Amino acid sequence: MIVFDLKCSTGHQFEAWFRSSSAYEDQKAAGLVECPHCGSNDVGKALMAPNVASKGNQKPEPAPVAASPRDPKMQEVVAEAEKVLAKLKDHVETTCDYVGKDFAEEARKIHYGESEERGIYGESTLQETKELLEEGVEIMPLPGLGRKDA
Numbered sequence: 001m002i003v004f005d006l007k008c009s010t011g012h013q014f015e016a017w018f019r020s021s022s023a024y025e026d027q028k029a030a031g032l033v034e035c036p037h038c039g040s041n042d043v044g045k046a047l048m049a050p051n052v053a054s055k056g057n058q059k060p061e062p063a064p065v066a067a068s069p070r071d072p073k074m075q076e077v078v079a080e081a082e083k084v085l086a087k088l089k090d091h092v093e094t095t096c097d098y099v100g101k102d103f104a105e106e107a108r109k110i111h112y113g114e115s116e117e118r119g120i121y122g123e124s125t126l127q128e129t130k131e132l133l134e135e136g137v138e139i140m141p142l143p144g145l146g147r148k149d150a
Contacts, residue, residue, distance in 0.1 A: 008035035009042035019140065032091070036080045092142070096121045104128035111137040 004024060007013045012035050018024040027033050034041045096119035099106045103122030109115035121142070124132070132139050 005046040006033070006035075006043050007046035008038060008040040010035070010038055010040060012037040012040075013046055019138070023138070023140075032088070034084075036084055088142070092119070092121050095119055098122060104132055107132055107137050107139055108135070111135070 002020060002024075003015055003017050005013060006016050014036055016024075016033065018027065024033070028043065031041050033043050035043055099120045099122040101123050103120065104124045106115060106120055106122070107124075110117055110120070129139070129141055
């Protein structure tokens with residue numbers, strides 16, 4: 001996984017995690033990367049500070065204290081995250097084929113050219129998911145993405 005600092009055309013800056021740099025490029029090209037503040041798809045990479053390891057003889061910085069779940073800012077962030085996840089779920093359900101418990105098998109067939117290339121979603125076990133990732137099959141686990149009509 002890789003984290004990028006992103007910035008939308010209206011100036012909002014935010015972080016986003018991607019499987020790889022090419023996964024970011026693919027998702028951006030598909031219009032799936034959007035600003036969590038304003039919903040703009042006009043998003044690009046912002047300047048990032050390099051992650052430089054500290055010397056072994058220095059004391060580590062204390063870990064930041066997590067915000068309370070009752071903190072209004074935290075509630076706002078959670079609400080925005082829920083909106084983004086709901087939008088992603090809707091996009092997947094409307095643009096991809098549901099393959100149910102055959103997800104791992106169908107993902108492999110698509111990866112190896114034995115089945116037509118298309119977006120799919122379904123269920124897989126943790127073991128199947130790990131095996132797909134080890135084989136280089138490009139998937140994105142999305143917990144809780146069940147079929148709408150199920």
